[in-house]
Amino acid sequence: MNPQSALAPASSDLADLIARTPARHRTATGFVEATLRAAILSGRLSGGTPLRQEDLAAAFGVSRMPVREALRQLEAQALIDFVPHKGAVVTEISAADAADTYAIRLALEPAALALSIPNLTADDLARAADLIADMDGEPDPSRMGELNRRFHMSLYGRAGHPKLLALAESQLAAFDRYLRFHLAAKGPEHLSQEDHRAMLAAAAEGDIGRATDVLRRHIATAADTIARFFAERLSAENPFAAR
Amino acid sequence: MNPQSALAPASSDLADLIARTPARHRTATGFVEATLRAAILSGRLSGGTPLRQEDLAAAFGVSRMPVREALRQLEAQALIDFVPHKGAVVTEISAADAADTYAIRLALEPAALALSIPNLTADDLARAADLIADMDGEPDPSRMGELNRRFHMSLYGRAGHPKLLALAESQLAAFDRYLRFHLAAKGPEHLSQEDHRAMLAAAAEGDIGRATDVLRRHIATAADTIARFFAERLSAENPFAAR
DNA sequence: CAGATGTTGATTGGATCCAATTTTCAGGTA
DNA sequence: TACCTGAAAATTGGATCCAATCAACATCTG
Known part of the structure; x- marks a missing residue:
């Protein structure tokens, strides 16, 4: 190449x-x-x-x-x-860079979610539910990335710290570079929709602890999926992926 | 103006x-x-x-x-x-922007510290100790900001996630915009050197829980100081600071 | 034939020039 | 006198041009 x-x-x-x-x-x-x-x-x-x-x-x-x-x-x-x-x-994508991105998400997003939950409106929750429904039938990976990002941001949006939110959103966008591999590994219907539903339910009840726990697990699972994907596929098929 | x-x-x-x-x-x-x-x-x-x-x-x-x-x-x-x-x-600085910066620091830095502590070397700890000593006698605010940033980064440096570290460092640099006010409010000798020492001690012992607790408190205290400073001084003396 | 060397081409960094838009201020008018 | 109008100045966005630097390749020599 x-x-x-x-x-x-x-x-x-x-x-x-x-x-x-x-x-x-x-x-x-x-x-x-x-x-x-x-x-x-x-x-x-x-x-x-x-x-x-x-x-x-x-x-x-x-x-x-x-x-x-x-x-x-x-x-x-x-x-x-x-x-x-x-x-x-x-810039190259790599297993290490993916892990890096997930470490940042794991730090920022639970914090944003915890700050946002007390201020969420019924409207916010309804929009989040709509986005889950939209994701269910979405075959296009790039549309899926956009919907996933909007879903997460709709739950974080009331955190009241614009820079924190901007940072979280930019990291979610960076995650898009890996979403294709994620979908390839698990199939579009398995983008942790159970996690999304559980997170939304906990947020609706105002249960910050449960919501952030689910989110942390959600991100950790995604990180794991990508790490395994890189280890199993790319290193075998494409020697360039390693560096 | x-x-x-x-x-x-x-x-x-x-x-x-x-x-x-x-x-x-x-x-x-x-x-x-x-x-x-x-x-x-x-x-x-x-x-x-x-x-x-x-x-x-x-x-x-x-x-x-x-x-x-x-x-x-x-x-x-x-x-x-x-x-x-x-x-x-x-861009304007403001109480809200300061709170925003501190929220980000509160999310990123304990995560970086927790990842870094298991990998810290004796050399890292010695450099951190040196930086505390340097800070003790530093009158210049901008030098102080640099030393403070290097101290924090020396403890986070082994976290192994370059992007996470870069983000944490850029937020620490953003904090410099408020450091002058912090020093004006508390005096240079009170830049939470006790917190720095306690954090270093916990890190040296490998006590992640205690170290991150100290760090969280350290950041929260700084946020509080700035918030009070903005509320008490600037809003009274300078109407522009509010917007 | 292998390796060093000089030359040429490609690519970026920087400077100058032009066009479009907005703001501001002077002047006129109700 | 206050307000509206219009022209000019100021400022940025974009295009074109020039210089410096590096990489690659052909060539020459031991």
Whole structure:
């Protein structure tokens, strides 16, 4: 998998990705940043892919400048690394990185949930229930990631600490990079919907202890699934996954 | 406090700040980003200050381009907001924002400490002890912030999750924006050195429960101090602090 | 034939220039 | 006098251009 062959499909993917992205972003920089971010998180741009500024500029139909600014923002989000004279490369996913992400989720999300539960409204709980229902029949992994994120955030949303919530949400988004593997390992219908239901029930009763226990177990189980998946599949099939 | 009068001293401060900053950053973008970041975290550039690209470019002796890239990175770190045709403005500090930062610290740091303690070496503990000693006689608030951050990170450093550690460190750095107020309220010699010593002792014994308890209390106390400071001083003396 | 070396191509970092939009202030009018 | 209107100044977003640096490849030599 040399850079050339890796980039060619990525570029064509980008072209149609751009065509289907809603034109809600006013500035070119914001548009490029959001599109690239979505492409990386969804796995469309896989780890190690070099992103050359000129190619991106051509694909987006803009100059290199907004591309550069967007890349700087993605760098600040740890989604890419700047390698001098090589281009910005998408950071690799790995078992260790997944464990890292889960450790952060395990620290942040129970805290957010505990702060939020006392302030949850009936409306919040209804929306969360709706999202569980939506997830039940969702076959598309990237839609599933979005629904899963919205479900979790709907339960954390009343925590009252915007930065804490923003951090939790960005980690949930980072989790999307692994969701595809998770779904591949367990099948879409098994995305711990029992956990989601149990968490919602505990939250509805205002039982903070039980809700956070379920959440912690939920995250730990997911971490375990991914760790096993990496150990069993990727290391055998793809030697690059290990590094 | 109109934008003009606020900017003038900030610009001159920047000029001498630049003169005293070590020239370790190779690229102009990295240099600008690090310098501005330090200026914001240390309070030299206070909340609400507009940062006009042209002024910054002139102050740094570079063109507007590296300034813009640096500002994008700071935006991704939530230190500034882009306001069209007004310039990038430094985000405001407030009691609510401080509480937010402390909530995040309370979630991340005990988790990092618990993961790290089993792997701490005698060397790590010795360095932590040295840092406590250094803090004892340090009058400069910004040096103090650096030492405090290094002390905490020396105890978390063996947690083995780079992203978790990076997140914890960035939150500790964000705390620097409030450290000045903390020191003003309690005096430099009272920066909870007893807590630091107790935490180090528990860590040295491998007592995770006690160490994390001390840490939680340490952070909660600091949060309390800041909250009271904002309530008692700033709201009375400076109506802008409330918003 | 293997290894060192020089040259060329590719890629990024930075500077300058242009366009679009908003804010501000001066002037006129009810 | 207060308010509305319009023009100019200021500021950012984006494009194009130039310089510096590094990687790869062909070539030359021992």
